[in-house]
Amino acid sequence: MVNNMKMDDTIAAIATTLGESAISMIRVSGDKAIENISEIFEGKVDLRNVKTHTAHFGRIADENGNTLDDVVCIVYRKPRSFTGEDVIEICCHGGIHVTKRVFERIIETGIRPAQPGEFTKRAFINGKIDLTQAEAIADLIKAESDRAYITSVRQLEGKLSKDINKIREKMIDIIGLLELELDFVEEDIQLIDKRKVNDMIFETLREVESILKTYKFGKLWKEGLKVAIVGKPNAGKSSLLNTLLQEERAIVTEIPGTTRDFIEEKIIVDGIIFRLIDTAGIRETNDPIESEGVRRTWKIASESDIVLFVHDCTVPVSDEEIGFLKKLDELNTKAEIIFLNNKIDLENSHDETFKTGYESIGLSATKRIGIDELIGKMKQFAVTGDIGEGSSVIITSERHYSALLKAKDGLIKSLESVKHGESNEFIVVNLKYALDALGEIVGKVTTEEMLNNIFSKFCIGK
Template sequence: MIQYEPIAALATAPGIGAIAVIRVSGEGAISITNRLFRGKDLTQQPSHTAHFGTLRTASDTLIDEVLVTVFRAPKSFTKEDVVEISCHGSEFIIQQILRRLTDEGVRLARPGEFTQRAFLNGQFDLVQAEAVADLIAADSDASHRAALTQLRGGFSKQLNVLRQQLIDFVALVELELDFGEEDVEFAHREQLRQLMLDIRRALHPLIDSFSAGNVIKNGVATVIVGKPNAGKSTLLNALLNEEKAIVSDIPGTTRDVIEDELFIDGIRFRLIDTAGLRQATDQIEAIGVERTRQQMEKAALVVYLFDGAAILPDELQQAVDEISASGKPYLLVGNKSDLIDAQRQQQLNVVVNEAILWISAKNQRIDDLKLALSARVRTDAAVQTGSAVVTNARHYEHLTATDDAIARALAGLDAGTTPDWLAMDLRVALQHLGELTGTIITDDILDSIFSKFCIGK
């Protein structure tokens, strides 16, 4: 455990509030704070204790009444000596305290520097450190659970165990190179094969979970498409329970893309209302229709909405064929169910030969659609069970690179490749596993990762 130079930053959100917390960490954090503090001698207080007093300027002018909490190394977030100063949330007070700390030799922290020190001091691995930022940014139940799973170890502990076993085998394979002329085999090939298969079995669910993880982290891009006057804007307003989009009987009212967010069962949906799909009557509407098609290409889920009272069977079949050809997951939604009878609904169901969700956007009868949207996402087992899910592109890249290297090593093993070629592929796998969890890492990569964190974390 290393105590680095003392750093300080505001740990709570910037802006005026009732309370603000300033965090100080590093060598001398307690004694430096004690020089500004009027109250108990902080240097004599045990860890995890809070003390009321005042902070003063160099000329002994009162800055604020504060509550100072002492955390002694290694029992702190950074495993260094840490002090947290709770003061009133005035921007002036915060700046006064930070100025006093810098006058005493404390440096202002860089983004993510507290978490970076926690990682460097072995508090957790790199995957867990990145989960701290994900936990702070979590804005849904699913993203919150995914971040917590990673923070508690997620998949990294399992991969570290497998990596260590692979290191032991690589050492034996490379030892064979020293006895190349004697034709000896230190690394039992069947045991090595079994270990590589075990690693791939651990990797594949994680690699496959990335698409679901991306949805959890960034939300489900859900595009509402259909002909003009199908009720797309009315549906968007009903889902959001507010007048977000202009509703009119005039076809082509929506000329541009309208976006907003909706949370259903803890999952974030990014709803996108689009211009009606038809032959445009003017240049502006044509741009809107083109943007609709672009949004469909980027969507994770398409909601095709049609007017159940007005659409012709051939029109509906043509629309379904077009959306099916795009390869995008979609929901087929019939609107204005209050204006048609069961026979008409059944007729259209038979035409497309698939389930149609019937709603009335105008009358707010949309509960079945909400259930269907949630069910589409929750069919992924990782989302349902809260098991480890990959939400970070960096993790995904290292996992796929590791799997590729292991696959090459297995193919080489089957082909009877020499130990030097086998060791080369295994070393690549070890490199990527090490960079994933932070066992092997460079300062540049660390700076890049933690620079994305908020200051004070």
């Protein structure tokens, strides 16, 4: 676990994916990195004497002097490294066995295996990056779309940190003036007009709220929208999934109840991730396995952003389906429900969507009729809002969002204190609460539990 880290240890990890490849890279960081690797590296130079940011060819030898592999060692001397410590990156051949053997030899020198996120945590502790930049590294690695990638790069460049720190500086100035005035309370000297204080706090509140608004888009770009495909058995749900994916992912038969569990896949449309979930058909059944599938369908629908209700339009819309739609409305009040009149290519199809009260799309999942219109509706729902791609700062982290909400609460309470003519002590208490909340975002205010939670989500080697 991350909370067992000893930050004065020298650590190592395989930083590349373990598998067959041209090159693998093993990262080593700590006070003994250069000294210990020098003991097992044989080349034309002694690594202890080389300059920083230099690469050196040689071999890693076992305890008997036998070659384990030819390698290139890249040396970074502190503080000019990612972690701020002495770092060596050892590039060896990319086979699974050879990489493991080189790594094991490194551990034999007394270097311990790194834990998830430990290199990045050291970079944060040593002041090389702040907390938002550390989190951006993990987001960048996990980015699944162009928009998620761009958002992560912006955060890694420090754009969010810059905006948060500017807001904090304004708040520190306000707090400083109010606390200074407290020193002259007996002389009844007013150093700053309370109307100006009110205006300064209000302006700060507006800036916090502006960043808060971006969370909807940040979360969307990072995680995507959850799209449940639901309906009665044999309505064409699995055919729709296959058509959207443009591959045969789900089994399609004329036998009702073929899909008994859910299938989840994703598509990316114009940088928006849609996580499609094909669910078991909804119906009353005595089959315990199918009943469990139906239960899961309702759970998935209740948690989704978009629900695609697929109806077989070769048969009338049933009272049972109307009941299903009403239940969906009750279970998930925030979801966009789109009624799909499927199989319109068949001769006996007919449109009874007027019975549902929902906006509908006529389509044929097998013939791709109406698919473009459906995707357009999904995109339209995804981008509805007043913050768009042009925003320079987009928050994607629930942690950042929660901290900003705390800051907003503190600022609102401080405005109320000003409005009610309360003393500076009350105003300052609420402002400091907001200041600390913003400090949590960039790492000015931290706890060990917070750091452990953040860095435990990283991959080993980063």
